[in-house]
Amino acid sequence: MDRISAIRNVEDALRAFENGDADLADTERRVAAVLRTYATEFDGDDDVFRAVGEEPVDGTVVVAPSEPAARERLLAANGLDPGDGDGPGDADGPAFEIERV
Template sequence: MDRISALRNVEEALAAFESGECSLSELEADVRGVLRTYAADFEGDLRAYRASSDGPADGLVVLAASAPEARDRVAELVEEPRDVTVSPVE
């Protein structure tokens, strides 16, 4: 997905929200999906991974080629990476 397509998709999601065709949570899911698709296409063969932990990394989403690489990327982004597990975002 190129930048223009991503912007159009976000604009369509915002228009649907403004016209009452979707809820805020549906809007958030749509925009999140557009951004993940754009980022994954932009970065090549990477996929999105979500971190789970009892620390500051919980919920963080990173792009990586593998789960071990995703854990390394999370560790680079947070000061205290504690017992981080990562799982692919569907």
């Protein structure tokens, strides 16, 4: 799915919500499905990575050029300092692994 298709699908979901044809839960599911499809079919030079582990990072998906960059982006996306990861000496942050999607 390209970016324009993803945006159109999100707009369709929002329109259905605004028209009363879908409730909030249905709209959230549709938008999440669009984003998930877009992310897993991402066609850029970077890769798509997902965090698997402790909250709040578990399930977060980012696009990054490498695993170290993905780790920083995953932490930043969750409002955490990149020094809070589960690397050596980082016992205070959430423990998580990174998988390429």
